[in-house]
Amino acid sequence: MSLFEHLKLIEDPRSHINLDHDLVDIIFLVLAAIASGCDGWQAIEEFGKENLSWLRKHRDFDKGIPTRHSIARIIKVIDTEILVLTLFRWANSLRETSSKPLIAIDGKTLRGAVNQNGAKNALHLVSAFDTEQGIVLYQQDTQTKGNEIATVQALLHMLDIKDAVVTFDALHCQRETLQQIIKAKGDYVVQVKGNQPLLRQAIEVQFQPHWDNNGVDMLSIEEDDKGHGRKERRTTFQVPATLPQALAKKWPSAKSLIAVERQRKHKGVTTINTDYYLSSLPLDIELAAKAVRQHWHIENQQHWVLDVTFREDCSRIGDRENAKKMALFRRIVLNLLGQHPLKASKPTKIRKAAWNGDFRSEIFFG
DSSP states (O other): OOHHHHHTTSOOOSOGGGOSSOHHHHHHHHHHHHHTTOOSHHHHHHHHHHTHHHHTTTSOOTTOOOOHHHHHHHHHHSOHHHHHHHHHHHHHHTOOOOSSOEEEEEEEEEHHHHHHHOGGGOEEEEEEEETTTTEEEEEEEESSGGGHHHHHHHHHHHSOOTTOEEEEOGGGOOHHHHHHHHHTTOEEEEEEOTTSHHHHHHHHHHHHHHHHTTTTTSEEEEEEEEETTEEEEEEEEEEEOOOOHHHHHHSTTOOEEEEEEEEEEETTEEEEEEEEEEESOOSOHHHHHHHHHHHTHIIIIIIHHHHHTSOGGGOOOOOHHHHHHHHHHHHHHHHHHHHSOOOSOHHHHHHHHHHOHHHHHHHHHO
16 A cells, blocks of 8 residues: 555544645645655745645645644644554555564653653653664654653554564563563563662673683674774673573573673773673574664664754654654654665755655655
């Protein structure tokens, strides 16, 4: 199904007297404007007026472009959950599936919402991100960062994670969450920190004899990385999980333990730190290292692009429901930009979409 066929499935909640502008037209207008670098209702209205002939190549726009206030009102009345389901269903239909996808799940607070409405009303979003394809698979909002655990558990029900490796930060080292992944026939790699003190201590104890032996008796892999004036050598180790009986009973799906030692050199100063992970993966050092490394792609490929390219942290859309929807539209556009074959950065693609209607059409329709 095409984008427009998916959008037509969204019920228009407006009364018959307020239907001057077609709902699908307006959603397409907003997506196209965001793909061209627009970041607010006024910019979207201006984009529409300047590009009306291009828009009419794809949709009717019989009544032209509505005012920015009308655009905001039309978007606001759309059911957020249905819009999320519809757009991500379409986005996932474009995704090429791999035999063992790596899915990173992480949260992000929209700081602009904090500044405008106060911290209690901050919009916190949790995203599932295919780290290899650079595609956002789903988005779920939560009232506060403190509700993220329950939100992630709800989000997992919306994803097909069979045969996937799902990665998390330490907040989600929760038995219920990990059991949910195993029940869905997926695997996990989750960081372990002080929120699970007994588990963290047991993992450190299991690794200690190997450290005493300089790590030579463990599976390991070294990787070097450079950037932003620093050098990093990352060494990943993996051992079978042999937890104490009480902990093994609490974490029955754990098959391996992973340690990642990072040695960073920046401005002549060298620092070393070690992170620990629990995993349902059997011994496979290359996959373990890849899963840990690519978890941070959600920060580098999604969060950074959203902040730098779309200026998401500067967004001042005060209405909470519309802020959710604009965040959704940005992530859908992020997917489309990533899937376009042009070998260029996403900011470059956005600039090109702004001044080239043919390229903009390629982003949406191939």
